[in-house]
Amino acid sequence: MELFANQVLAGIATGAIYACMALAVVMIYQAIDHLNFAQGEMAMFSTFVSWQLMQWGVPYWGAFVLTVAFSFAAGIIIERLLFKPLAKAPILTNVAGFIALYAIINSVAGLIWDFTIKQYPTPFGSSPFLGSQLISTHQAGMIGITLLMLLLLFFFFRFTRVGLAMRAAASLPESARLVGINTSWMIALGWGMASAIGSIAGMMIAPVVFLEPNMMLGVLIYGFAAAVLGGLTSPFGAVMGGFLVGIFENLVGTYIPGVGNELKLPIALALIIVVLVVKPAGLFGRAIVKRV
Amino acid sequence: MSAAEEIVTEAAAVEAVPKRAMTLGYGTSLVVLAALILIPLFVKNFIIFQMTMLLIYALAVMALNILTGGSGQFSLGQSAFYAVGAYTSAILMEHAGMNYALTLPIAGIVCFGFGFLFGQPALRLSGVYLALATFALATAMPQLLKLGYFEHWTGGVQGLVVTKPDAPFGLPMSQDMWLYYFTLAVSIGIYIASVNLLRSRSGRAFMAIRDNEIAASAMGVDVALYKTLAFGVSAGITGVAGGLGAIAVQFVAPDGYTIQLAISLFLGMVVGGVGWLPGSIVGSAFIIFVPNIAEGISKGLSGAVFGVLLFLVIFLVPHGARQVAIVAQQLAAKLKKN
Numbered sequence: 001m002e003l004f005a006n007q008v009l010a011g012i013a014t015g016a017i018y019a020c021m022a023l024a025v026v027m028i029y030q031a032i033d034h035l036n037f038a039q040g041e042m043a044m045f046s047t048f049v050s051w052q053l054m055q056w057g058v059p060y061w062g063a064f065v066l067t068v069a070f071s072f073a074a075g076i077i078i079e080r081l082l083f084k085p086l087a088k089a090p091i092l093t094n095v096a097g098f099i100a101l102y103a104i105i106n107s108v109a110g111l112i113w114d115f116t117i118k119q120y121p122t123p124f125g126s127s128p129f130l131g132s133q134l135i136s137t138h139q140a141g142m143i144g145i146t147l148l149m150l151l152l153l154f155f156f157f158r159f160t161r162v163g164l165a166m167r168a169a170a171s172l173p174e175s176a177r178l179v180g181i182n183t184s185w186m187i188a189l190g191w192g193m194a195s196a197i198g199s200i201a202g203m204m205i206a207p208v209v210f211l212e213p214n215m216m217l218g219v220l221i222y223g224f225a226a227a228v229l230g231g232l233t234s235p236f237g238a239v240m241g242g243f244l245v246g247i248f249e250n251l252v253g254t255y256i257p258g259v260g261n262e263l264k265l266p267i268a269l270a271l272i273i274v275v276l277v278v279k280p281a282g283l284f285g286r287a288i289v290k291r292v
Numbered sequence: 293m294s295a296a297e298e299i300v301t302e303a304a305a306v307e308a309v310p311k312r313a314m315t316l317g318y319g320t321s322l323v324v325l326a327a328l329i330l331i332p333l334f335v336k337n338f339i340i341f342q343m344t345m346l347l348i349y350a351l352a353v354m355a356l357n358i359l360t361g362g363s364g365q366f367s368l369g370q371s372a373f374y375a376v377g378a379y380t381s382a383i384l385m386e387h388a389g390m391n392y393a394l395t396l397p398i399a400g401i402v403c404f405g406f407g408f409l410f411g412q413p414a415l416r417l418s419g420v421y422l423a424l425a426t427f428a429l430a431t432a433m434p435q436l437l438k439l440g441y442f443e444h445w446t447g448g449v450q451g452l453v454v455t456k457p458d459a460p461f462g463l464p465m466s467q468d469m470w471l472y473y474f475t476l477a478v479s480i481g482i483y484i485a486s487v488n489l490l491r492s493r494s495g496r497a498f499m500a501i502r503d504n505e506i507a508a509s510a511m512g513v514d515v516a517l518y519k520t521l522a523f524g525v526s527a528g529i530t531g532v533a534g535g536l537g538a539i540a541v542q543f544v545a546p547d548g549y550t551i552q553l554a555i556s557l558f559l560g561m562v563v564g565g566v567g568w569l570p571g572s573i574v575g576s577a578f579i580i581f582v583p584n585i586a587e588g589i590s591k592g593l594s595g596a597v598f599g600v601l602l603f604l605v606i607f608l609v610p611h612g613a614r615q616v617a618i619v620a621q622q623l624a625a626k627l628k629k630n
Contacts, residue, residue, distance in 0.1 A: 037424070082603065086606070091366075092366065092566060093610060096558070096559070096562045097606055100600070100606070101599065103599035103602070104595065104596045104599035104600065107594065107596040108593070108596050110595075111593055217551075221428045224425075232421070264435070265435050266435055268428060268432070272428055273413045277412065277416075280416040
């Protein structure tokens with residue numbers, strides 16, 4: 001029983017990584033009605049930027065704030081330059097654009113910072129948290145930051161004028177325009193926020209998985225699995241899904257022999273497929289009703 | 293009011309391509325065919341090998357084109373089907389001692405089944421989410437192939453070596469040349485079958501689903517069946533291409549079938565023109581030769597060059613090679629008039 005409890009705790013700790021990513025995936029889909037494939041790569045690039053700033057002697061929190069601001073601006077610029085002209089194009093063209101962006105960012109990061117694995121500092125320290133060997137203060141801090149982001153986003157979309165306008169622009173663009181919302185800029189704002197959330201997730205994840213240009217691949221897949229499990233329409237579900245996926249991954253690794261790190265991605269895939277077959281709306285999502 | 297409006301204003305996943313615009317004219321097809329038959333007689337073995345790969349990737353790109361251009365579904369997981377086909381062929385040849393030509397239909401059938409089954413959960417997703425789910429399939433595949441359980445058959449990380457077949461009946465041909473003509477024959481057969489498929493009742497059902505799912509189901513098209521069927525057919529053709537690829541390269545290993553391959557195939561389709569089957573060969577040429585050119589421009593930046601080129605295609609010629617072909621045709625017609 002103690003082994004079980006410990007594994008659940010460790011699962012929550014790894015789950016926080018997935019929760020971060022799932023939150024970015026779902027939140028942005030809600031806000032701009034599009035899912036950005038290059039999200040993970042953008043987060044990776046931002047994390048490298050913060051690492052570079054720290055190498056130049058900027059203190060952690062200074063680099064943190066600068067990076068979030070940089071990512072926000074970069075997200076808006078990318079949207080204005082590359083994706084605004086594609087707004088009316090078929091989804092396929094957009095997916096191709098995301099892939100192109102993915103290739104460009106990955107390759108440029110590899111060129112500037114090369115592919116060697118780098119250590120990344122944590123502001124929370126890495127000593128055991130509350131005397132437990134399984135969860136470090138960094139992981140606890142990461143969980144805290146994820147929940148804080150969720151809370152802030154909830155308030156932003158619920159109680160601010162801009163948040164309301166963004167939701168309106170995403171759900172009914174025509175009507176939103178009629179009441180005077182600049183829907184085009186709402187999308188740009190969504191991109192900026194996605195990029196900023198991604199950069200925070202990246203900086204939280206980097207101390208755990210280490211910094212390198214391909215660090216986000218597995219995390220993105222797990223984040224997506226978490227989002228599917230929690231329900232693609234629910235940010236709360238996405239975070240819960242992230243923790244559940246982390247716990248699930250740890251328990252499977254402990255109790256089923258022969259399942260190790262090499263099976264990480266197939267487990268995520270199996271999870272996605274099972275959820276889609278058994279409960280397509282996810283645990284917390286609402287079923288999408290289409291009028292015919 | 294809102295629900296109805298949403299459906300009307302929703303952007304189409306893929307632009308509608310009329311059925312007639314999917315293929316080449318009779319005369320042009322013959323010219324292309326003649327070129328494909330004659331060129332290998334005059335070039336070196338290495339170029340023949342590259343042309344074989346060109347045909348193989350063209351098959352895989354065409355398979356994706358049937359799925360996306362035909363039925364309007366995305367897939368970034370084609371590398372997984374390609375890998376399954378390649379491994380099926382390689383295992384049958386090396387462990388069961390089967391003739392290479394016989395392994396191809398088996399690879400096709402195995403992949404058809406695999407694709408059909410994967411199509412079931414994929415029904416729940418559309419658009420970008422489907423792309424992401426298939427993306428997960430593609431990234432998981434190399435790890436599955438490396439698994440210890442299957443190592444006896446798959447050779448684990450090391451992979452399998454496949455022997456290259458000789459020309460039969462004592463034909464005076466090099467192995468490469470024989471393999472090229474063999475691949476060409478298979479490709480032509482599959483191309484003709486695909487064109488016929490798209491012109492048949494099933495093909496019309498695919499296109500009806502692509503253009504408007506609700507209208508299609510109102511017309512009595514079994515949407516779920518045809519969507520999974522499209523996945524199956526596409527996976528089957530990709531599997532045959534994978535089998536051919538294994539024979540041509542003489543080697544299968546998990547790291548040969550990463551997400552990179554799936555992305556390449558997707559790019560090939562976009563460059564060739566979605567829904568235009570002959571464009572597959574143009575797209576295939578793009579994914580085989582452009583990385584070399586990109587590496588020539590800058591070694592570390594080949595991915596970036598690739599991405600920039602893709603953006604250029606999206607912005608300048610959104611319909612890919614099809615658009616270029618149409619413009620060329622119009623120019624030719626104008627010249628004739630003068």
